[in-house]
Amino acid sequence: MSLIATLARLEAVRSGRAQPAATVLHRHLSERPLVFVPLTTAGEAGAPLGALVGTERDAPRLLVVEQPRDRDLRFGFLAELADVVLPYIDAYAGEVEPAERSETDPETGKRVKVEVDLCADAPQLIVPSRAGIDFVRLLGRSMRFRRTAEQDPETPYPAPPRVPLLGRWLTHFGERARVPGSSLLLALTEVLARHWASGQSGLEDQHLGALLAWIDPPDGVPGAHAALRAEVGRDEDGQLLCPPAGPATDPAFDNRLLAPAIERYDRARTRLAAAEDGLEADDRFGELTAAQREIRALVESRTRPVWDAVWRGLDLLRALPEGAHVADRWTRDRWSFTGHRDRVAAGEPPQPRRDDAVTAANKLATREREQARLEAQEALDDPLVMAGRRLAGEAFAGEVTDVVMAYGEGRRPSPRPLVTLRTEDRPHLGERTKVYRSLGGKPQTAEFVGYEGHDGSDGLMVLRILDKMGRGREPEAGSVPEKGDRVCFTLFEHEQRGGAKLPDPEETPWTHGGPPGDAAAVPETADPVTEEDTL
Template sequence: MTLIDNLARLEAAASGRARPRATVRHRHLSERPLVLVPLVTAGEAGAPLGALIGTERTSPRLLTVAQPRDRDLRFAFLSQLAEVLLPYVESFADDVEAAERTETDPETGKRVKVETELCADAPQLIVPSRAGVEFVRLLGRSMRFRRTAEQDPDAPYPAPPRVPLLGRWLTHYGERSRVPGSALLLAMTDLLSRHWATGQSSLEEQHLGALLAWIEAPEGTSGEAAALRAELARDADGQLLCPPAGPATDPAFDNDLLAPAIERHDRARSALAAAADGVEADALLASLAAAEREIEALVASRTRPTWDAVWRGLDALCTLPEAPHAVDRWRGDRWSFTGHRDRVAAGEPPQPRVDDAVTAANKLATREREQARLEAQEALDDPLVMAGRRLAGEAFAGVVTDVVMTYSEGRSPRPRPLVTVRTADRPHLDPGVKVYRSLDGKAQSAQFVTYDVEGEDEGEGEDGRDGGDGGDGGDGRDGAAGRGVGDGGGSLVVLRVLDKMGRGKEPDAGSVPEAGDRLCWTLFEHEQRGGPKLPDPEDTPWTHGGPPQSATTPSGAPAPGESPDPVTAEDVL
């Protein structure tokens, strides 16, 4: 957390209102997201109680499980979930556009560009909190290895036809959510806390109602008091006015309302099974239907407030303009969705429970690279984020005071202009360190040469500007959030520009800064480099588990898919 973030939290605690941590929206929001508010039985993470799901704010679909411990009822719930979620996912699969991507030629080993198709958009799933993301991953793991009656007629507990496919998609979304900057599966609490700072801890911000109370607090009211009411206020029956659904439940709700309703349902179900004749069965069937409607009403009463809160959070986020680089990251999500669509269509087996060494290393390297890329892009897009990097000494902004054209030595001299920048920031610069600025969407690098000692005596210059005039990522716009940073006298930094000046002896127009330009230079690279090439999976050394199991049987036939999860004591409740 940067100094700017800490300052925003202190201001929020002092004023009683949330303070902005960003001036733009750093995550892409779909025009038609699918909102999922799950609810699970207390103490049993794998026993869903119900869910609200849908793409329309005013007409969500309510799914319930009258007895979460009943396997057949859980399968019916998952089947209904697949009926809603899979058509939404598949509606994005056929709308494609031509795109180019770089692949390795298997014959030459060289990187070549290949034209392929890319889905024009991707489905986006939004849950209330981080616990909802983990619930999606758990659902995916519990379903993707299940066997249907068509796949395995001898399966003891066959799953409904579309449930395994739903498990594969939820697993993909859960894995993609671990990639920094991804927007396929988002938690609303993480979205809001990324863009607003409150006086709460990060753990308290996982309560969506309390977090929105800080953001929506009217003028003259205290966000802290509103958040406290959202967490603790109860009605005359002792039930929370803002239940923590998605997927947790309140113990008072479990003990006072839910447990008795489920008991009445179980008694009505047992009595119906033991009915002696049709007349008695008809009366008991009405009693069972009434018990089911009671449970549906209870689930709706717990999930609807959270459903409305998620949509209010989307309204708040839509007031911020989308960051330029968020579109690029969403394109990566579209590639991820397209790739999984192709794997499913090709009939590939489900994702394995445990990745082999090469796959695990690739995933870890991708997440590390995307984390560094996300931090750089957010700073380039947002002057408020860049101000935090400047205060940390990872960037500096200032005004160009002088440009001296020099050339490299050698048979073909290249322009290497010396640019002097007056800045009030205090970057961590050592001789030879490279710095970068954004030039037409690309990073132009320069090398730190020295400090001009005379600049320390000249103060801030005639115009009185300091390092706050350009904390915007280097595109020349004023960064109001960075003004006033480092007011204690400016210094002159001498840089040697190294590239992005064209191939001629004279630099291209606009490629060299001019005196009076306001620029922001960063000590971090704008684009991350790829790591070393990993061996092929079949060449994995024995120290890392050896090669994965062969994809064929000894007879040469394709090996069957991974066997389903073994039945354990937890599966037979």
């Protein structure tokens, strides 16, 4: 945690209210996101109990599994979930716009620009907390390899046709959520914690109700008191006033309400199956219907407060202006969505259980590059974030006190003006250290020459501008700071460089899974069913 973040948390404790950690919105928020509030049972890892899902704030769709141990009921839940999620995804798959993409020419080996279709927008899934993202990833893994009756008529427990397709999409959303700065799948607690510093730990910030209590507490109630009530406050029946942000349930709810309700449902279903005549069957069916309604009401009582809290958090985030680089990161999300849409349409197999060495290395390099890009862009978009980088010695700002024109050595001398800057910051600069500033959205490079004076105690430093001044002998207008201008330079690069090109999977050494044999040409089959796959 940075020093400025620590100070913000201390100020939140003192004032009783969360403090802003950003002045702009650093994540894209769709005008019509799909909110997904899952609920799981405690007895079986990842077993769905129910969910609220939808794009309309006042009209969520309630999905319930009355008996989570019943495989047919679980598949019915997943099929209903697919009926909601897949049409939402398909609505973004058809509208495209022309775009250019760099590809390698197979004949010349050179990079060329080709025109392709790019989806004009992309779907966005929002879950309450990080645990919700983990559950989405688990659902994707457990669904994408399921066999349908059409694919394999002899498969036991065939899945509904749309379930494997939903699994592929959820896997893609889960993988994309691991890329820093991506907004296809967001955990609301993480987005809120990025923009506000509460007076509690990062782990406690994963409770959506407690985090909102710090950010927007009731009038006259300190955030700490409101958060404590959200975490442990219970009604006269011993149930939490603010259910956790899912997907896990409270033990008191499981033991006192849910377990007895499921037992009544099981008894009613057994009695209906044993009914001997039509009149008795009608009575037993009425009992079963009442038991189903009871379970549905219980699930809704645990998910609806979280659903309302998610939309309340979205309202708080939408009040912030969007950062300048957010649209660029969303464009990369659109490319990712378009690429997966094309793979599905082309009939490619589901994502493999394990990545090969080259794919894994590429993913790791991409995440590292995007993390550095995100940190740089957030600082450039947000003065409050830049203040933290300045406090850490990774950037500095000041007023230009003098500009002296100078030229580089060579047959065609290029302008290399010397800029004197007065600053109170103390950046970690060494001789000829490169520094950067944003000039028209592009990074301009300068070089640290030294301090005026012996120790730089007067705060005057000299920088040499190196590029972005045009091709003429005289710098272009506006490309060199003028006396009196206030400028900000960073020690970190604004654009991240790509790494070394990795070999094709077919050319990897045997130590990394290659060269492939005949077996590698066979598409990977479905995973064997394991405890992790069983919902």
